[in-house]
Amino acid sequence: MSPRHAARLDKLQPYLFAQLEQKIADKRDAGIDVISLGIGDPDMPTPDAVVESLRAAVQRPDTHQYPSNRGRHVLRDAIASFYDGRFGVRLDPDTQVLPVLGGKEGIFHICQVLLDPGDVALGTDPGYPVYTSGPLLTDAEPYLLPITPENDFKPDLGSIPADVLSRARLLFLNYPNNPTGAVIEEGDSFFADVVEFAKANDIVVVHDNAYSEIGFDGYRAPSFLATPGAMDVGVEMFSLSKAWNMTGWRVGACVGNTEVVSAFWKYKTNVDSGMFDAVQAAAATALTDCRDFPLEMSAIYSRRRDLVIEMLRAIGLEPNSPKGSIYVWARVPEGHDSASFTQLLLDEANVVVSPGSSFGSAGEGFVRISLSTPDDRLREAIERIEQSMRVGAA
Ligand SMILES: *Cc1c(COP(=O)(O)O)cnc(C)c1O
Numbered sequence: 457m458s459p460r461h462a463a464r465l466d467k468l469q470p471y472l473f474a475q476l477e478q479k480i481a482d483k484r485d486a487g488i489d490v491i492s493l494g495i496g497d498p499d500m501p502t503p504d505a506v507v508e509s510l511r512a513a514v515q516r517p518d519t520h521q522y523p524s525n526r527g528r529h530v531l532r533d534a535i536a537s538f539y540d541g542r543f544g545v546r547l548d549p550d551t552q553v554l555p556v557l558g559g560k561e562g563i564f565h566i567c568q569v570l571l572d573p574g575d576v577a578l579g580t581d582p583g584y585p586v587y588t589s590g591p592l593l594t595d596a597e598p599y600l601l602p603i604t605p606e607n608d609f610k611p612d613l614g615s616i617p618a619d620v621l622s623r624a625r626l627l628f629l630n631y632p633n634n635p636t637g638a639v640i641e642e643g644d645s646f647f648a649d650v651v652e653f654a655k656a657n658d659i660v661v662v663h664d665n666a667y668s669e670i671g672f673d674g675y676r677a678p679s680f681l682a683t684p685g686a687m688d689v690g691v692e693m694f695s696l697s698k699a700w701n702m703t704g705w706r707v708g709a710c711v712g713n714t715e716v717v718s719a720f721w722k723y724k725t726n727v728d729s730g731m732f733d734a735v736q737a738a739a740a741t742a743l744t745d746c747r748d749f750p751l752e753m754s755a756i757y758s759r760r761r762d763l764v765i766e767m768l769r770a771i772g773l774e775p776n777s778p779k780g781s782i783y784v785w786a787r788v789p790e791g792h793d794s795a796s797f798t799q800l801l802l803d804e805a806n807v808v809v810s811p812g813s814s815f816g817s818a819g820e821g822f823v824r825i826s827l828s829t830p831d832d833r834l835r836e837a838i839e840r841i842e843q844s845m846r847v848g849a850a
Pocket of ligand 1 (some may be wrong): 496557558559560561584635654664666695696697698705706707708
């Protein structure tokens with residue numbers, strides 16, 4: 457007899473980056489220098505002040521015990537104050553802010569809080585894989601709305617069949633968007649339409665705000681919660697991972713609607729035992745004393761974006777230049793699909809990119825290039841691609 461696992465696990469696709477990592481490992485085992493532009497994980501260090509704050513906090517024995525699920529005042533206040541200063545969004549730190557152990561944890565677990573078996577969770581295709589796996593592991597049903605250049609990367613909320621819509625309880629959105637780099641521009645009515653849609657259909661909006669602090673050419677992303685009425689229908693999942701180079705620290709927050717935050721808190725008291733107090737202190741330092749750090753990072757990503765765009769043009773592609781996120785989303789050349797172009801870059805240049813199709817079927821025909829690679833390696837990757845693929849080269 458072999459140990460049995462739950463049937464719901466069989467509904468999951470292998471996690472995208474597990475496959476990519478295997479491809480890279482195979483090449484490296486063969487002694488080949490592979491450059492990965494596949495994964496979005498900032499290559500630069502966490503701000504010194506944050507590291508110092510952790511060091512000081514970890515030396516205090518009172519940080520060593522179980523934290524409270526509710527989060528320390530210092531962190532909840534820092535999040536509320538950041539949201540006010542940056543987005544003009546007023547949050548009550550006692551009822552509208554809940555620390556989560558990274559946005560991914562928050563996105564996964566909020567499915568358990570909001571969905572019953574048979575309910576529908578709306579997400580986008582392409583999209584972050586957890587918008588699909590979260591509902592599936594709750595025995596709910598993901599329903600994905602295509603986001604493509606044709607609809608300006610905004611889902612058509614009017615296209616949802618009535619029988620799906622009547623079961624929909626949750627809508628995941630994400631701007632600046634992974635993987636497409638799409639943003640909500642000033643004056644765009646999309647978020648207002650989403651609030652109206654959510655009210656009309658009794659749907660909770662979960663806006664995944666992992667990239668608001670990475671913006672280019674002066675662009676600064678809004679919070680969904682700044683939209684009139686948004687606080688009545690939704691929450692935002694904020695994360696320090698990308699903008700403060702803190703992916704390994706596992707710090708984020710679920711902020712917004714009081715009822716959702718309260719239900720999530722109730723749930724979490726049964727699932728985890730909160731965030732290490734020393735990490736909470738360090739995260740508060742990031743949000744309070746390092747507010748300009750994301751702007752410095754944005755300047756670096758912006759330069760890298762320009763390099764990548766220039767290279768893609770040199771090999772005959774016509775990518776859009778993103779205004780936010782850490783990704784370039786590019787259409788593959790004529791005669792290729794996502795997988796064949798990814799394979800070509802790996803074979804000819806030993807460079808890894810993410811096939812767009814791995815983010816959903818509407819991502820077919822695209823690849824995602826991550827900007828989270830040190831400048832010299834990025835340049836090297838670009839040179840290799842240009843050399844092996846320059847238009848008109850023999
Ligand atoms: C990186 C990312 C997250 C969350 O990252 P955490 O490290 O778990 O906070 C959430 N959503 C998207 C779209 C991301 O790219």
